Amino acid sequence: MSDLELKRQQPVVEAYHFDMRDPKKEVETSINVGFAPLKPSSEDYPKENSILAARLQFRIVFKQFIISGAIMQIDHIINKKVIEKEDLTKEESDQLVAPLFDILERLTYEVTEIITDKPGVQLNFNAPEKNK
DSSP: OOOOEEEEOOOEEEEEEEEEOOTTSOOOOEEEEEEEEEOOSSTTSOTTOEEEEEEEEEEEEOSSEEEEEEEEEEEEEETOOOSSGGGSOHHHHHHHHHHHHHHHHHHHHHHHHHHHTSSOOOOOTTHHHHTO
């Protein structure tokens, strides 16, 4: 497995919505991960490093409600040039977005616990990985 050397900036929750589901409307779950290379703000930035914005957009449909939104984080990748998504292996991509999925899991658990006054909904995006 490839381990990128990263310096991460604070993740940003751009939006997180909890909406009651209208049973008359057909809505599907969708999870999209995107990456965007960013230009350094100074000429002094090391040429062998890269700056990449990772973004998770989601809509997760449950029987009675829908959660949706977007979470992003800027990562500084040390000693690797990344110009486009194809410059990353699947393992490297997974490493970059793992904290975003963790935030989504935590937010969903806390929000659903408060709203339902019961233990929260536990999302688990890493289940297959834990069985290896």
